[in-house]
Amino acid sequence: LNLNLYLYLALFLLLVGLFVHAHLKRRREEARRQDVHPEPGTEPQGPETEDRGQGE
Amino acid sequence: MKPVLFRFSDGAYIHSGHFMLFVGGLLAILLLAIEIRRTGEKPEKIWGLMVLLSIAAVYGAHAFYWLDFRKEYGYGLKHLFIFWKGGMALYGGAILAFVTYALYTHWQKMDFWRTGDLLTPPAALFVFCARLGCILSGCCHGRECRPDFPFAMAAAPPTGPIAPHTPVYPTQPASAAAALLILVVLWARWSRKKFEGEIALIGMLIYSATSFVIEGYRGDLRVLYQILGTEISQNQVISVNLFLAALILYFYRLRESRAEQAPTLP
Numbered sequence: 261l262n263l264n265l266y267l268y269l270a271l272f273l274l275l276v277g278l279f280v281h282a283h284l285k286r287r288r289e290e291a292r293r294q295d296v297h298p299e300p301g302t303e304p305q306g307p308e309t310e311d312r313g314q315g316e
Numbered sequence: 317m318k319p320v321l322f323r324f325s326d327g328a329y330i331h332s333g334h335f336m337l338f339v340g341g342l343l344a345i346l347l348l349a350i351e352i353r354r355t356g357e358k359p360e361k362i363w364g365l366m367v368l369l370s371i372a373a374v375y376g377a378h379a380f381y382w383l384d385f386r387k388e389y390g391y392g393l394k395h396l397f398i399f400w401k402g403g404m405a406l407y408g409g410a411i412l413a414f415v416t417y418a419l420y421t422h423w424q425k426m427d428f429w430r431t432g433d434l435l436t437p438p439a440a441l442f443v444f445c446a447r448l449g450c451i452l453s454g455c456c457h458g459r460e461c462r463p464d465f466p467f468a469m470a471a472a473p474p475t476g477p478i479a480p481h482t483p484v485y486p487t488q489p490a491s492a493a494a495a496l497l498i499l500v501v502l503w504a505r506w507s508r509k510k511f512e513g514e515i516a517l518i519g520m521l522i523y524s525a526t527s528f529v530i531e532g533y534r535g536d537l538r539v540l541y542q543i544l545g546t547e548i549s550q551n552q553v554i555s556v557n558l559f560l561a562a563l564i565l566y567f568y569r570l571r572e573s574r575a576e577q578a579p580t581l582p
Contacts, residue, residue, distance in 0.1 A: 261326070261327060261328040261329070262328075262329065262331070262400060262401060263322075263328050263329065263330045264330060264331050264334040264335075264400035264401070265400035267330065267334055267335060267337070267338035267400075268334075268337075268338070268374065268399070268400060270338070271338055271341045271342070271345075271370065272367070272370055272371075274342075274345065275345065275363060275366050275367045275370055276367055278345070278349075278359070278363040278366075279360065279363035279364050279366070279367050282358075282359035282360035282362075282363050283360040283364075285359075285360075286358070286359075286360050
């Protein structure tokens with residue numbers, strides 16, 4: 261049985277793993293950055309606090 | 317020489333040439349990871365490129381080998397796709413990898429030259445390991461030489477037309493030494509580079525020049541032309557073209573960088 265193919269597969273999977281890891285890390289960083297400094301128009305909407313029916 | 321590096325009790329085996337490609341790949345990935353951290357490049361783009369380059373390099377190298385040796389070893393069409401059996405030809409991998417590289421950097425809007433600088437030292441390390449694999453497996457051997465040649469080495473099977481144990485030129489150690497030389501020169505040059513792309517172009521220049529000379533002593537290559545009684549192989553034709561292209565690009569990039577740095581008159 262020729263095991264050479266498994267060496268190439270291991271190397272390829274390592275590269276795919278590094279790519280996925282780096283990609284996910286970048287997305288997490290971007291999400292965190294958006295939480296700290298939300299872009300205009302993307303601020304989270306808080307609960308409605310309309311002064312309705314607060315007496316006459 | 318040890319063509320089969322590991323042989324397990326159940327008959328499974330790992331070929332030394334392929335194993336050294338694996339080791340070279342691992343070391344190149346490690347060096348690239350260090351460089352990415354040092355330079356602050358976007359890792360997701362570089363690793364994405366590397367995934368595609370690995371496929372292109374392996375298939376390109378195997379296809380080139382298949383083209384060169386299909387008659388000698390009686391390879392059929394199915395062998396073209398079984399890359400883990402048979403050998404690799406470095407220039408084939410480099411050509412297909414370069415096409416992939418150009419397309420990917422354009423698509424991802426990456427700096428063509430800066431990314432090239434980043435990838436060249438790991439590529440040299442990879443080639444060094446690959447050439448150690450050639451020594452172990454006995455491929456890429458030299459032509460027959462006089463027994464009193466100071467660096468003569470005994471040819472190991474499969475040697476094609478050369479009888480085993482015949483004294484041959486040490487082309488495999490010479491190729492490994494050339495790759496190591498490239499790595500050292502690039503390492504020394506990195507901090508003093510004058511323009512983006514200089515590292516990649518110096519790597520190409522040294523590789524093509526050393527390769528042209530070493531390939532002239534190889535005993536297993538397909539001869540394409542005979543010029544003034546000298547046999548020129550396919551790899552040597554590629555080496556000459558690569559050298560000229562790298563030389564022209566080097567001076568073009570140098571002039572461009574000098575023009576950018578020159579003070580502009582009011």
